[in-house]
Amino acid sequence: MKALVHVEKSGMEGLSYREIVERKPGAGEVSVKLKTAGLNHRDLFVLQRHQPGEPPLIIGSDGAGVIDFVGDKVVGVEVGDEVIINPGLGWDEKSDAPPAEFDIIGHPGHGTFAEKIIVPIENVEIKPEHLSWEEAGVLSLAALTAYRALFTRGQVQPxxxxxxxxxxxxxxxFLLQFAKAAGAIVYVTSRSKEKCVRAMELGAYKAIDSNEDWEQALDGEKMxxxxxxxxxxxxxxxxxQLRKGGTIVTFGASAGDVVQFNLRDFFYxxxxxxxxxxxxxxxxxxMLKFISDHKIHPVMDQMFPLEQYPEAFKRLEEARQLGKIGFTISE
Structure with missing residues (x-):
């Protein structure tokens, strides 16, 4: 089968779209013939983490497609079922933190930027009917991250x-759409006027320029x-921007991972x-039930044929996207 494989060199130089040997599902596994896949910042990080000398790796964490083969001891799904991939491995029940064995599809094991993927039966769910293939393929990693941050950790309320x-x-x-659907009042920032306008269309109460003084732009409102x-x-x-006693949930560090802040101000x-x-x-x-109940659709930026991966990665690296970038996968 054809796949986007990382090998030999760190970064983008190690990527190539090529043939790779396909294996059959084992006990408790299914093979999914992928129709679409989603690009995430995690894929950029994996290009640096997967080092020369390690076995070739198919990257990618998000995807959706049709089951084309089931292994022994698989129940609940059949060949022909339309499914969406859950990228999380080894974390079954909601808990304060993931178990030590938690991993994500696409590193260290093979991922979704391929014609097919083999995953444990626990990692497929029936595709929500209201989602197109393009939407289903880009949904999982970002939507699940947003859901846990907002509901499990942030305890958002109307x-x-x-x-x-x-x-x-x-x-x-996703955070914007989920919070709005939950009855919250949502404020956002962006350096892009276009993105601010689009956020207002999606239901934001106020969208401010990231380069402004935030406190002044918010007229002293606290979150x-x-x-x-x-x-x-x-x-x-x-x-x-927090009110006294407010909560900040953090899950990303794309613009630096070392922070200094005033501890005395924080505890007071x-x-x-x-x-x-x-x-x-x-x-x-x-999360799947929530988006189905509220008929939430991913905000789609642009879809690329998987063969055109350099253009997609460049768009993500330059932060030109609004919403999700995805891949269509040829038959």
Whole structure:
């Protein structure tokens, strides 16, 4: 089968679209013939983490397709079922933190940027009917990350003021849609006027320029909950927008992972700081039900044929996207 494989060199230079040997599913596994897949910032990180000398790796964590083969001891699905991939491995029940054995599809094991993928039966769910193939293929990693950060960790409630810096990413657009559907009042930032306009169309109450003074732009309003995924570049500004006793949930550090902040101001403000990651299978099922109940669709940026992967990666690296970038996979 053909796949996007990383080998020999670190970074983009090690990527190539080529033939790779296909294996058959074992006991408890299914083979999924993929129709679409989603590109995430994680894929950029994997290109640096997967080092020369390691076995060839098919990258990619998100995908959707049709089951074309089932291994022994597989029940509940059949050949021909339309499914969506849950990227999380080894985390079944909702918990304070993932178990030690938790991994994500696409590193260290093979991922979704291929004609087919073999996964444990626990990692496929029936594709929500209201989603197109393009939408289903880009959904899982970003939507599950957003769901856990907002609901499990952030405990969002109707009427809460929720602040989301950096609205361009796939996770941030899910956060906006989820928070709005939950009855929260959503505020966002972006350096892009176009992204601010689109955020308002998606239901944001206010969208401000990231380059402005945030406190001034918000007219002194304070937030109940901040979902922070940018990192060091915005972290201290994000804390300043919290009300006394408010909560900040962080799961990303694309703009720096080392932060200094005033500890005395923090404890006098009675703030709550929570870390988050992707999420469990239990939360994945909850997320799929939530998007089905509210008929939520991913915000789609652009789809590329998998063979045109350099253009897609460049768009993500340059942060030109609004929402999700995905791949269509040839027959």
């Amino acid at each position: 009427g809460m003021k929720v602040f989301i810096p950096g609205i361009g990413s796939g996770v941030a657009t 109940d909950l901040v979902i922070e995924s940018v990192g060091a570049a915005t972290f201290n500004q994000s804390i300043k 403000g009675q703030y709550n700081l929570l870390g988050s990651t992707m999420g469990s299978r239990e939360e994945y099922k909850e």
